[in-house]
Amino acid sequence: DVKVTQSSRYLVKRTGEKVFLECVQDMDHENMFWYRQDPGLGLRLIYFSYDVKMKEKGDIPEGYSVSREKKERFSLILESASTNQTSMYLCASSLLMLSKETQYFGPGTRLLVL
Amino acid sequence: AQKITQTQPGMFVQEKEAVTLDCTYDTSDPSYGLFWYKQPSSGEMIFLIYQGSYDQQNATEGRYSLNFQKARKSANLVISASQLGDSAMYFCAMREGLTGTASKLTFGTGTRLQVTL
Numbered sequence: 001d002v003k004v005t006q007s008s009r010y011l012v013k014r015t016g017e018k019v020f021l022e023c024v025q026d027m028d029h030e031n032m033f034w035y036r037q038d039p040g041l042g043l044r045l046i047y048f049s050y051d052v053k054m055k056e057k058g059d060i061p062e063g064y065s066v067s068r069e070k071k072e073r074f075s076l077i078l079e080s081a082s083t084n085q086t087s088m089y090l091c092a093s094s095l096l097m098l099s100k101e102t103q104y105f106g107p108g109t110r111l112l113v114l
Numbered sequence: 115a116q117k118i119t120q121t122q123p124g125m126f127v128q129e130k131e132a133v134t135l136d137c138t139y140d141t142s143d144p145s146y147g148l149f150w151y152k153q154p155s156s157g158e159m160i161f162l163i164y165q166g167s168y169d170q171q172n173a174t175e176g177r178y179s180l181n182f183q184k185a186r187k188s189a190n191l192v193i194s195a196s197q198l199g200d201s202a203m204y205f206c207a208m209r210e211g212l213t214g215t216a217s218k219l220t221f222g223t224g225t226r227l228q229v230t231l
Contacts, residue, residue, distance in 0.1 A: 042205060043221040102149060103219060105159035
């Protein structure tokens with residue numbers, strides 16, 4: 001079974017703090033993704049990576065950066081957290097960018113920025 | 115313009131009944147894939163079913179089937195014989211293009227399904 005784990009289920013941070021969200025997958029997947037989920041807006045793609053050290057912006061990259069130093073790990077960084085970044089963050093991975101290949105999701109991190 | 119539209123924010127269905135969750139999509143790419151995911155209250159997204167734009171038949175996976183109407187650009191999820199455990203958020207998603215690094219998933223806003231006794 002594919003396993004995608006996220007470092008925290010719940011996180012509380014203060015405005016201006018630097019925040020790291022970690023995601024690890026154990027199935028040697030090339031592709032990894034970070035989404036945020038907000039009520040009424042569905043999931044929106046922040047960044048994705050199709051290889052080590054490669055990254056591409058998604059639909060809402062502003063205020064975020066990512067790091068992929070190893071194939072199994074994809075980190076989302078909030079350089080200076082703001083209250084409008086309070087959200088549920090979901091990490092996903094997939095084997096190949098084939099049309100049928102589904103993405104496998106982690107359990108999510110609920111981030112509250114005070 | 116919305117690429118994926120789910121017009122039903124919430125739905126109720128009685129146990130053992132069938133329910134249809136609506137999804138319409140918008141793309142000019144002839145090659146695309148459509149996905150449905152379930153998200154229980156625990157938060158994890160669970161893949162349910164996939165339909166490719168060139169697939170001739172509607173996809174089925176156990177109690178889940180996808181009513182794919184290409185001309186109408188709709189991909190409705192049908193759940194037969196609903197169970198209490200089907201209560202969850204359901205998301206429709208689309209991938210445009212067959213391969214390549216640009217093949218991202220675009221999600222709808224979701225439908226919350228509540229199964230009642």
